[in-house]
Amino acid sequence: MTSAEPEARQRGVHPQQAVESFLRELSSRHPGIAVLAAGPETRPYRYDAATAKSALHDDAGQGPAVVFPETAGQVQDVVRLAAGLGITVVPRGAGTGLSGGAAARPGQVVVSTGRLARVIEISPLDEVAVVEPGIINAELNAQLAPYGLFYAPDPASFDISTIGGNIATNAGGLRCAKYGVTRESVLALDVVLADGSLVSVGHRSIKGVTGLDLTSLFVGSEGVLGIVVSATVRLRPLPVARRTVTAFFDSTAAGAHGLAAITGSPVRPVAIEFFDTPSLDSIDSHSGTSLRGRGAALVLVELDGYGIDEQSADLATALTAAGARVTVETDDDGARLWELRRSGRGLPRHKWYIGEDIAVPKSRLAEVYAAFPVLEARFGVDISAVSHAGDGNLHPLITLDRLPGDDPAQPPAALQEAATELVRVALSLGGTVSGEHGIGSLKQDWAALELSPRIRQAQHAIKAALDPHSLLNPGKAI
Amino acid sequence: MTSAEPEARQRGVHPQQAVESFLRELSSRHPGIAVLAAGPETRPYRYDAATAKSALHDDAGQGPAVVFPETAGQVQDVVRLAAGLGITVVPRGAGTGLSGGAAARPGQVVVSTGRLARVIEISPLDEVAVVEPGIINAELNAQLAPYGLFYAPDPASFDISTIGGNIATNAGGLRCAKYGVTRESVLALDVVLADGSLVSVGHRSIKGVTGLDLTSLFVGSEGVLGIVVSATVRLRPLPVARRTVTAFFDSTAAGAHGLAAITGSPVRPVAIEFFDTPSLDSIDSHSGTSLRGRGAALVLVELDGYGIDEQSADLATALTAAGARVTVETDDDGARLWELRRSGRGLPRHKWYIGEDIAVPKSRLAEVYAAFPVLEARFGVDISAVSHAGDGNLHPLITLDRLPGDDPAQPPAALQEAATELVRVALSLGGTVSGEHGIGSLKQDWAALELSPRIRQAQHAIKAALDPHSLLNPGKAI
Structure with a gap:
C-alpha cells in the first residue's frame, strides 16, 4: 500500500481515479504540458540508480504518473492539484540517485525537472x-x-x-x-x-x-x-594550472596511514582519492591497466592554482617521507588516471553487491580499512573501497559470489548484515551513514542507528512545519 | 511589558517572583553556579554593542537575571527550570553583537557562555x-x-x-x-x-x-x-605566504568600478576591502595617516598561499589596467594597513550615527556608492562606507551633526529615514538587509522589507516546531 492511498481513500476516492482526475485537470489548465499516465511504461520511475537492478526483475504492475512542467507556475499548479486530491508528489531529476530518494510508487505523481532545464x-x-x-x-x-x-x-x-x-x-x-x-x-x-x-x-x-x-x-x-x-x-x-600526483604504497594499510602526511603538509589538494589493493586489481582487470605493477595501494591527488610546481614538490616530499613512490604525472597520464577513477572499475554484475557511502573523521580512515578483513571473515563477503580521502568519505563495495540456487530477486542475508556491520564500524569511529548520497528510502534503518530519537523528532517537526500533510516525497530522507 | 511577563502572569505569578524562584531553585540544584540576581547592576545586559550608546542614558530600572553555567547539564537545567516557570531565556556571548540579538529585558534570564569557554x-x-x-x-x-x-x-x-x-x-x-x-x-x-x-x-x-x-x-x-x-x-x-597589495584610485566611483578587474583576473584574494573618499579622510583624521595623499579611494587586498609573487603580479596587472596606482606592500606596511582597516576610523561619537550592514551582488557595489550623494542631499546626512568588496558587503556609516537643542535620547528622524532608504536601495539591487550582523531586535522592520510574508511564516513555523512556547530569545531574528 502506498502512503498516497490512505489519504485518497479517506476522501472516498480510489487512488487510481484520483491520479486520473489530477492528470485531466492539469491538462485542462495547461494544454501543452507533457504527462505520462500511470501504466506499465512508467515502471522505471519506481527506481533510481540504487535500485535499478531490481527493475530488471519487475515486469508487473503499474508505475506512477509523471508530469513534465516547463515553468514554476506549472509546478505550483501540480502541487496544488495534487494536494487537493490527496496525492503525494515525488520530485525527480535524472534518476541517478543512490539511495532511492526519487523512487515513486503507483498512486503517486512524479514531477520531473526534465523540461525545467534552462x-x-x-x-x-x-x-x-x-x-x-x-x-x-x-x-x-x-x-x-x-x-x-x-x-x-x-x-x-x-x-x-x-x-x-x-x-x-x-x-x-x-x-x-x-x-x-x-x-x-x-x-x-x-x-x-x-x-x-x-x-x-x-x-x-x-x-x-x-x-x-x-x-x-x-x-x-x-x-x-x-x-x-x-x-x-x-x-x-578556472584554475591557472592543474597537476596530478600519484603515490603508490606497498599495502592498503601503509597507504591508508600515509594519508596523514598530506594533512601534515601545507598543501591542500583539490582531490585526494585512495585506492586499496582490491580496487587496483579490479581496475586492472576491467580496464586492462597495470596499476598493481606500481604498488598495492594508490593515493591519487589533484592540485590546482598558483605555484603548482612548489605545491607538487611539497606534496611529493611529504608523501615520500611517508614511504610512497611518488610521481608527478604528465597531463595525459593524469587525465587517464582520473578517467580510471571515475569509470575504471565497472560493477561486479556477476556477483551480489552493495555499495556504501560512509564517512568518518579523516584520521580514522585507516581503521575502517583495517575492519574489512574482519568483516570478510565473519560474513564470507569481499570488501574493497575507493575513498575521497580528503574528507573521510569511503565508497565500500561489498560483494558475494552468486550461487546456482540463489533466488535472483533475493540477495543473501549475509550481504546486508555485512553492510550494516560496516555502517556500525563507521558510526563507532565518529562517522556517518552517508557522506554524500543521502538517506532516501533505502537507508532509513541505518539513519536510525546514527540519529537520536530527539533529532529524528525535530526533523519530522520541521517537515510538518513546512509540509503538514506530508505531500512531498513522503517516507524519504527523514 | 516583556514577552516573558504574559506567560508568567497567566500562571498567576509575578514575573519578578518567577525569576526569584528560578534562581533559588537553580542554586539549590547547582550550589556552585554563578548567578546575578536581576537588579540595577544587570542593566548592561539590556544591551549589546549596537545599543550600547543607549545604555549611557539608562539609569533607571532593573536588568534581567544572569546565569553563568559551566556545563551542558547546567544549561539543560536552566532551560527546563525557566520553561517550567514561563520565563524566557536569552543566550549571550560577549555582547559584541550589532543588531540587539543578545539584548535582554527585565523578567528574562540571560544565559551567559562566559564560563563555557574551554x-x-x-x-x-x-x-x-x-x-x-x-x-x-x-x-x-x-x-x-x-x-x-x-x-x-x-x-x-x-x-x-x-x-x-x-x-x-x-x-x-x-x-x-x-x-x-x-x-x-x-x-x-x-x-x-x-x-x-x-x-x-x-x-x-x-x-x-x-x-x-x-x-x-x-x-x-x-x-x-x-x-x-x-x-x-x-x-x-596557516598559509605558506601572505601579501598585501594596495590600489589607489582617483575617485570613489573609479575605485568602485575598478573592483570588477579583480573578478576578471584569475586571482582570488583572501580579502578585498574598499574605502571611499570620506573613509580615507576619516582614517587620516583619526589616525594621523596620509592615505589621501595617495589617492581618493583605496582597494586593500590580502593574498595568501602558493605562488604569491605570481598572484601579486597578476593582480597588479589587472588593477593597473583599471586605472589604479598599485603597490605590493612590505609586510610591515601591510600589517599597518590592516590595523587601520580594523580600528583606524574610530566612531563619530560627537555626531548622530547609524551603522549598516547591507550586501548586494558584487557587480552592483558601484551603484550603492553612487546612491550616497543622492541620499545625502535628500536627508541632509553624510554617508560613507568601507566594504568587504569580495562579497558585496558594505558597512555604510550614516551621520548627522548634533544640534544644541537635540534630545540626547532621541535621534533625529532624518537619520533613520536615510538608513531605511539605503536599505531599500540595497534591496532594489538584489541585495540584503544584513550581510553578516544579523537581524536581532533592531532590524525587524527592515527584514520585513526583504522577506515575503510566506517566508516569514515559514520561519515562524520552524521556530514553533523546535520551540513551541517561544522560550528562547523571543522577538529576535525572525
Whole structure:
C-alpha cells in the first residue's frame, strides 16, 4: 500500500481515479504540458540508480504518473492539484540517485525537472549562474567554460545528474576537500512549497543573514520540504594550472596511514582519492591497466592554482617521507588516471553487491580499512573501497559470489548484515551513514542507528512545519 | 511589558517572583553556579554593542537575571527550570553583537557562555577543534597557532567576540571571499533545545548528509532555536605566504568600478576591502595617516598561499589596467594597513550615527556608492562606507551633526529615514538587509522589507516546531 492511498481513500476516492482526475485537470489548465499516465511504461520511475537492478526483475504492475512542467507556475499548479486530491508528489531529476530518494510508487505523481532545464543567466561579474533544476551538471560547466568559470561540485555522476538532484542530496564529489559540497555553492533558491506557494530564499551574494538559513535547509532535504524551480549557484574561475600526483604504497594499510602526511603538509589538494589493493586489481582487470605493477595501494591527488610546481614538490616530499613512490604525472597520464577513477572499475554484475557511502573523521580512515578483513571473515563477503580521502568519505563495495540456487530477486542475508556491520564500524569511529548520497528510502534503518530519537523528532517537526500533510516525497530522507 | 511577563502572569505569578524562584531553585540544584540576581547592576545586559550608546542614558530600572553555567547539564537545567516557570531565556556571548540579538529585558534570564569557554580538543589530523561557545575567536586562534592551523572566520570583533556568538549570527568578516562565512567552518554542534534536551547534529567530517541539515539551520539562528554548548569547527593550515597589495584610485566611483578587474583576473584574494573618499579622510583624521595623499579611494587586498609573487603580479596587472596606482606592500606596511582597516576610523561619537550592514551582488557595489550623494542631499546626512568588496558587503556609516537643542535620547528622524532608504536601495539591487550582523531586535522592520510574508511564516513555523512556547530569545531574528 502506498502512503498516497490512505489519504485518497479517506476522501472516498480510489487512488487510481484520483491520479486520473489530477492528470485531466492539469491538462485542462495547461494544454501543452507533457504527462505520462500511470501504466506499465512508467515502471522505471519506481527506481533510481540504487535500485535499478531490481527493475530488471519487475515486469508487473503499474508505475506512477509523471508530469513534465516547463515553468514554476506549472509546478505550483501540480502541487496544488495534487494536494487537493490527496496525492503525494515525488520530485525527480535524472534518476541517478543512490539511495532511492526519487523512487515513486503507483498512486503517486512524479514531477520531473526534465523540461525545467534552462540556464537563465550567467553573470561573470557576480560569479553566479541562475539555472533551472533540470540542467545537467556537466552541461552547465560546458556553458560556463567560455567565460573561464566553473561550478565546483562534481559528483561522480556529473555528466548525467542534474543540478536539482545535486541540490536535493547536497551532493559531494571529488573536489569537495578544497571547494566544499553542493551547499557551499548554492546561494539562493526559488522553491515551490507544499501549499503551492512560490518562495525565494537566499541571496545573490556570498553573505546574507536575514532570518533563518532556509537555503541551507532546502539543500540536501531530498525533496521533502519543497520543489526547487530555480537555483543561483556560485561560480569560480578556472584554475591557472592543474597537476596530478600519484603515490603508490606497498599495502592498503601503509597507504591508508600515509594519508596523514598530506594533512601534515601545507598543501591542500583539490582531490585526494585512495585506492586499496582490491580496487587496483579490479581496475586492472576491467580496464586492462597495470596499476598493481606500481604498488598495492594508490593515493591519487589533484592540485590546482598558483605555484603548482612548489605545491607538487611539497606534496611529493611529504608523501615520500611517508614511504610512497611518488610521481608527478604528465597531463595525459593524469587525465587517464582520473578517467580510471571515475569509470575504471565497472560493477561486479556477476556477483551480489552493495555499495556504501560512509564517512568518518579523516584520521580514522585507516581503521575502517583495517575492519574489512574482519568483516570478510565473519560474513564470507569481499570488501574493497575507493575513498575521497580528503574528507573521510569511503565508497565500500561489498560483494558475494552468486550461487546456482540463489533466488535472483533475493540477495543473501549475509550481504546486508555485512553492510550494516560496516555502517556500525563507521558510526563507532565518529562517522556517518552517508557522506554524500543521502538517506532516501533505502537507508532509513541505518539513519536510525546514527540519529537520536530527539533529532529524528525535530526533523519530522520541521517537515510538518513546512509540509503538514506530508505531500512531498513522503517516507524519504527523514 | 516583556514577552516573558504574559506567560508568567497567566500562571498567576509575578514575573519578578518567577525569576526569584528560578534562581533559588537553580542554586539549590547547582550550589556552585554563578548567578546575578536581576537588579540595577544587570542593566548592561539590556544591551549589546549596537545599543550600547543607549545604555549611557539608562539609569533607571532593573536588568534581567544572569546565569553563568559551566556545563551542558547546567544549561539543560536552566532551560527546563525557566520553561517550567514561563520565563524566557536569552543566550549571550560577549555582547559584541550589532543588531540587539543578545539584548535582554527585565523578567528574562540571560544565559551567559562566559564560563563555557574551554577548548575541548584540537585535532590536527582531522583538522577540527571542539570548543565551548564562550571561547573568544582570537583566543582559539592563539591556541591553534602552535599547530600551524587557524580558524578562518574573522569578524572585525574577532579579539573580543566568542565563537558561540559568531555561530549565532553566522558571522562574516574580511576573509569570507576565500574561506567562507562561519557556516562553512562549523561541522557539528551540541545544542540544548527548548525542552531542555541535549542533541548532537552534524559530523566531524566535511561530508555528511544523514537527514536534514540542522547544523546549518542552527548557525545564524541568533539563539531562537537552541543554545549551542559545543561546536566542532573546521581548521585550515596557516598559509605558506601572505601579501598585501594596495590600489589607489582617483575617485570613489573609479575605485568602485575598478573592483570588477579583480573578478576578471584569475586571482582570488583572501580579502578585498574598499574605502571611499570620506573613509580615507576619516582614517587620516583619526589616525594621523596620509592615505589621501595617495589617492581618493583605496582597494586593500590580502593574498595568501602558493605562488604569491605570481598572484601579486597578476593582480597588479589587472588593477593597473583599471586605472589604479598599485603597490605590493612590505609586510610591515601591510600589517599597518590592516590595523587601520580594523580600528583606524574610530566612531563619530560627537555626531548622530547609524551603522549598516547591507550586501548586494558584487557587480552592483558601484551603484550603492553612487546612491550616497543622492541620499545625502535628500536627508541632509553624510554617508560613507568601507566594504568587504569580495562579497558585496558594505558597512555604510550614516551621520548627522548634533544640534544644541537635540534630545540626547532621541535621534533625529532624518537619520533613520536615510538608513531605511539605503536599505531599500540595497534591496532594489538584489541585495540584503544584513550581510553578516544579523537581524536581532533592531532590524525587524527592515527584514520585513526583504522577506515575503510566506517566508516569514515559514520561519515562524520552524521556530514553533523546535520551540513551541517561544522560550528562547523571543522577538529576535525572525
